[in-house]
Amino acid sequence: MTTYRHRGVAIALSLAAATTALTATAVPAAQARSAGAEAPVLDWKPCADDTTGRECAQLPVPRDYADPQGPSLTVAVSRLRSDHPDKRRGALVLIPGGPGGSGVQQVAERGAALREETGGAYDIVGLDPRGVGGSTTASCRLSDDDRMLVHLRSWPGPGGDISENVARSRRIAEACHRNGGADLRSFTSRNEARDIDRFRQALGERKLSAYGVSYGTYVGAVYAQMFPQHTDRWVLDSNGDPDPTRVERGWLANMAPAADLRFPDFAAWAADPAREAQGLRLAERAEDVRPLVIALAAKLDSEPRKTAEDGVLLTGNQLRQALQLALESDGSFPMLARLVKEARDPKAVPVLPPPLAGPLSDQDAAAVVAVLCNDVSWPKSVPSYERAVAADRIRHPLTAGSPVNVLPCTFSKDAPAEKPVRITDEGPSNILMIQGLRDPATPYFGALKMREAWGDRARLVTVDHGGHGMYRDSGNACGDRAVTTFLTTGVRPERDTYCAS
CATH class of the missing domain: 3.40.50.1820 (Alpha/Beta hydrolase fold, catalytic domain)
Incomplete structure (x- = not known):
């Protein structure tokens, strides 16, 4: 398996918040629709x-x-x-x-x-x-910038401001509605x-x-x-x-406390004396790794670093997104530790992991946004996202409010054609x-x-x-x-x- 599995990149785009969506249990008619056309050879x-x-x-x-x-x-x-x-x-x-x-x-x-x-x-x-x-x-015809994972993922700005996220989400929703069509x-x-x-x-x-x-x-x-x-x-x-009242919207909300539960594994690894010979030890004590990473991300919020990828900066949100990806596999710990080391060294040129170095393809971005928005209804109140982000940033600083932030589905003009399945x-x-x-x-x-x-x-x-x-x-x-x-x-x-x- 590759270090960054596509399943993790894509699920990171899910979101959560309260909803008024109704639920339904699958009925035999749904089965009949699948069998309505003769199976091809x-x-x-x-x-x-x-x-x-x-x-x-x-x-x-x-x-x-x-x-x-x-x-x-x-x-x-x-x-x-x-x-x-x-x-x-x-x-x-x-x-x-x-x-x-x-x-x-x-x-x-x-x-x-x-x-x-x-x-x-x-x-x-x-x-x-x-x-x-x-x-x-299908294609939404999004700009390269809108297809960067750290933007599709809707990370709040420094201090928790989501105004840029709101503008981008509205722009993406309008582009998908205009260009995506029935497919x-x-x-x-x-x-x-x-x-x-x-x-x-x-x-x-x-x-x-x-x-x-x-x-x-x-x-x-x-x-x-x-x-x-x-x-x-x-x-x-x-x-x-x-x-069934949340589906994808609930999955990302859960990722904020999940990151807190998983991070100690990375912290113990990064503080292990065995990392010294590899040049990857971040602290002498595991309990010091978390505040180090949080402080570094905050510094990068105000002082982004140039990277080996022309035109792509290492921001605080890029570091936070790299952290979330790395937590999926112990095999990704060296990449994250190396990125932290490079970000702290004024003479180094940080190397971003591939999912963060360039935009997703237009078809991949469209497919992800479509499923998230087509499966379930999303709350439309921007102030509700502002409040959720403010609270989540305090509870879970590793994820900085992103799991409950606004996404294009908030501004979707197409209501889900069907209700989510109840398991x-x-x-x-x-x-x-x-x-x-x-x-x-x-x-x-x-x-x-x-x-x-x-x-x-x-x-x-x-x-x-x-x-x-x-x-x-x-x-x-x-x-x-x-x-x-x-x-x-x-x-x-x-x-x-x-x-x-």
Whole structure:
């Protein structure tokens, strides 16, 4: 896996605040809409520049499942066939994080390892959600500056001022409304679940198994609620709170306290004497690392530094965003410590991590903004965001109020076409959740809300580990074994289970 997984970059754009949105439980009509058009035959061909045997195809899907004979979009799909046909059980769909992650890329990066781990029990398959990668994309025609992650993420200005965030969010919302069209308005979590079911039909499978990670756990949950009869063995890794009155708006709000819970792992690492030889030790005591980072970010607010990337400054918000990205993986700690060191050295030229060095592509920015705004209604009161930011900056200075700040959805002119799905305990008991205790993106306390919603449908494997993404990412043999055992035998722990570090 790469150090900066797209799922983390994209989920960082979620937001939270109070809402008046209504909720709904999925109904059979939603299933009927997915099956309204006859499933196509996929024209599989070797994926470009691939030597592993992966195949790729294009899946036509209705833009609007309520009008299956109307305009269609294409969804890029990929598969890596089982290398043990005699042991094949079915298809395992990889549901990527985000919004904005690529399932086709997930098959390329993880497919061979998962096929080996599961003994060839599955064809490993994935799709690029609408707006992503090789699927139908849309454009908001945003400027390079508006597509910088530190701006899409809506970090408040020095002192907590959000006036620039308000102006930028309004500008982005107007551009997406003007340029995105009906395709952009169709980019939703519900439609991703429907597209997965259409993919199932095209594969000729009665049921699918799944491995969803981060935002993919929510899409996986939506699918399991809408199409429970088509789920086989369902694994959800790094889960968010599925509260249907908030959804994406709630995920980022949770990231402020989550960063506080995860930061001590980095502080202990950065104060370890072993860092001395690497030139990465930030303090002699772990408790001194947090105030050092907070003070450095405040200094950069007023005195930004030139970086190795021409025209891109290291600001306080760039440092804070780098921190949030780095907290997702222990493997990113050296990058963050090095950036802090460079920022404190007047003679150094800081090197920004790739996600902060340049803008997101226009299609990626559009896809992320679309799903956030299309899934749920957002509060419209700017003063409510001002109050929330002011309070959150005091409680959680590491994130400086960004998790509750205004986003383009506040000014969206297009109301969500459908209400969010309510996750319930009605359905087969075939879900295994795995969750790290100190996850900075989808925190443990939010995952417990998902666990509660499932009732007896799920079992939870808790891993005593920091970071985002547990299965085959954390190095925890107990957690890995629980997931692999479930995928290969169907056996889950009899009750919720704890895996020590």
